[in-house]
Amino acid sequence: MTVNGSDDVLLVHGGTPLEGEIRVRGAKNLVPKAMVAALLGSAPSRLRNVPDIRDVRVVRGLLQLHGVTVRPGEEPGELILDPSHVESANVADIDAHAGSSRIPILFCGPLLHRLGHAFIPGLGGCDIGGRPIDFHFEVLRQFGARIEKRADGQYLEAPQRLRGTKIQLPYPSVGATEQVLLTAVLAEGVTELSNAAVEPEIEDLICVLQKMGAIIAMDTDRTIRITGVDSLGGYTHAALPDRLEAASWASAALATEGNIYVRGAQQRSMMTFLNTYRKVGGAFEIDDEGIRFWHPGSQLKSIALETDVHPGFQTDWQQPLVVALTQATGLSIIHETVYESRLGFTSALNQMGAHIQLYRECLGGSVCRFGQRNFLHSAVVSGPTKLQGADLVIPDLRGGFSYLIAALAAQGTSRVHGIDLINRGYENFMEKLVELGAKVELPGKALG
Numbered sequence: 144m145t146v147n148g149s150d151d152v153l154l155v156h157g158g159t160p161l162e163g164e165i166r167v168r169g170a171k172n173l174v175p176k177a178m179v180a181a182l183l184g185s186a187p188s189r190l191r192n193v194p195d196i197r198d199v200r201v202v203r204g205l206l207q208l209h210g211v212t213v214r215p216g217e218e219p220g221e222l223i224l225d226p227s228h229v230e231s232a233n234v235a236d237i238d239a240h241a242g243s244s245r246i247p248i249l250f251c252g253p254l255l256h257r258l259g260h261a262f263i264p265g266l267g268g269c270d271i272g273g274r275p276i277d278f279h280f281e282v283l284r285q286f287g288a289r290i291e292k293r294a295d296g297q298y299l300e301a302p303q304r305l306r307g308t309k310i311q312l313p314y315p316s317v318g319a320t321e322q323v324l325l326t327a328v329l330a331e332g333v334t335e336l337s338n339a340a341v342e343p344e345i346e347d348l349i350c351v352l353q354k355m356g357a358i359i360a361m362d363t364d365r366t367i368r369i370t371g372v373d374s375l376g377g378y379t380h381a382a383l384p385d386r387l388e389a390a391s392w393a394s395a396a397l398a399t400e401g402n403i404y405v406r407g408a409q410q411r412s413m414m415t416f417l418n419t420y421r422k423v424g425g426a427f428e429i430d431d432e433g434i435r436f437w438h439p440g441s442q443l444k445s446i447a448l449e450t451d452v453h454p455g456f457q458t459d460w461q462q463p464l465v466v467a468l469t470q471a472t473g474l475s476i477i478h479e480t481v482y483e484s485r486l487g488f489t490s491a492l493n494q495m496g497a498h499i500q501l502y503r504e505c506l507g508g509s510v511c512r513f514g515q516r517n518f519l520h521s522a523v524v525s526g527p528t529k530l531q532g533a534d535l536v537i538p539d540l541r542g543g544f545s546y547l548i549a550a551l552a553a554q555g556t557s558r559v560h561g562i563d564l565i566n567r568g569y570e571n572f573m574e575k576l577v578e579l580g581a582k583v584e585l586p587g588k589a590l591g
């Protein structure tokens with residue numbers, strides 16, 4: 144199969160159910176962070192189940208700039224990361240990665256421990272809200288770091304060894320929780336973090352750090368206690384599978400009336416999604432190797448859905464599932480409580496024939512942080528509606544995959560622009576589409 148991932152328009156001829164088997168590998172929201180954790184060790188680490196996605200390549204490049212040797216291991220998807228010669232990197236070289244991903248912010252703690260200073264370029268990531276990083280800098284200051292914002296990025300230094308501290312996050316931020324973990328493990332003394340995020344990817348990062356020699360206790364009330372140690376070793380770890388990618392394919396099966404076996408999908412990290420999938424009328428069957436998702440042929444049912452921090456319904460599951468909800472009978476209500484601007488992608492679905500109305504109010508069970516603040520963060524989806532092919536421009540990672548699903552479910556041909564963005568978090572997605580029988584073409588290229 145030859146696929147040139149740098150092409151940026153995909154022609155999608157819709158109307159064919161996706162059927163077959165694909166495999167998901169390690170989670171986009173864990174693997175790059177486990178790679179950063181390797182910086183903290185005094186010995187090489189071995190990370191398995193690593194997907195070939197852009198966020199991994201960005202972190203690999205940043206680690207190499209800081210003297211970490213990163214090479215493939217013996218088995219496919221294995222990386223060996225050797226931090227024996229960590230060194231300062233040239234600011235201009237780091238800055239070349241500006242805007243590429245959100246992971247560079249997590250280099251702060253490890254670099255402060257290893258070098259006493261760090262430079263963090265402007266962050267990238269999906270444009271789905273303001274995405275401030277104030278919690279990150281506040282906690283780093285509490286550990287004793289000094290931070291200076293300049294035009295090209297953030298300059299940090301640790302005049303002395305960072306000290307454990309007591310932290311209460313204003314909101315259970317995934318990134319800020321990881322920032323605390325990656326900093327506290329080598330800080331002097333105990334750190335107590337309350338209102339922490341507890342996503343499965345965070346638990347897996349804690350497993351990685353524990354393998355390296357860290358002492359981390361998780362309470363049931365979102366409190367994490369970390370007892371700093373003087374040094375850490377390497378780890379051998381198989382990354383947990385990508386529950387976000389798995390749910391995207393599950394939504395694709397539902398929207399296209401298909402049947403997809405997602406090898407690698409795990410029930411434990413997807414329980415909330417599976418409950419919702421069942422309420423919508425989707426069918427699934429779980430075995431030891433993965434989960435089969437399919438449309439059972441009966442009408443899909445409308446639901447009320449609120450995104451939330453784990454164990455709630457993950458916000459990254461929302462956009463692909465909304466496409467399937469355009470095919471459900473009745474009114475579905477979506478309340479997005481994690482990001483204030485994650486529903487803008489629906490305007491293109493409306494151009495395709497969907498009926499989705501956005502609201503500033505908090506629709507659904509609870510009032511969220513965005514309630515009185517003028518953000519269109521609730522939606523009512525009225526279905527079922529037939530979708531027609533259209534010209535689509537991908538706005539963000541999950542929105543992009545949602546447009547692919549919509550185009551595949553639609554009658555006629557769609558031109559999906561900006562598809563390279565999907566390579567940031569979906570490994571070999573075009574090969575997978577072809578394997579599932581999708582009729583897709585890269586203009587001027589062979590896809591199979």
Ligand SMILES: CC(=O)N[C@H]1[C@@H](OP(=O)(O)OP(=O)(O)OC[C@H]2O[C@@H](n3ccc(=O)[nH]c3=O)[C@H](O)[C@@H]2O)O[C@H](CO)[C@@H](O)[C@@H]1O
Nearest residue numbers: 172245274275276277278279316317318319458459481482
């Ligand atoms: C690479 C990665 O793992 N990305 C995931 C991570 O993003 P990320 O770690 O960036 O998301 P956070 O959990 O930090 O953000 C959640 C909310 O907190 C706010 N916030 C966050 C930090 C801060 O300093 N100040 C602040 O106000 C954000 O604007 C957002 O409204 O968790 C999100 C929530 O599960 C997922 O959607 C992303 O896929």
Ligand SMILES: C=C(OP(=O)(O)O)C(=O)O
Nearest residue numbers: 245268269459540541568
């Ligand atoms: C929002 C996402 O990712 P990031 O935080 O990397 O932008 C996502 O994976 O859907």
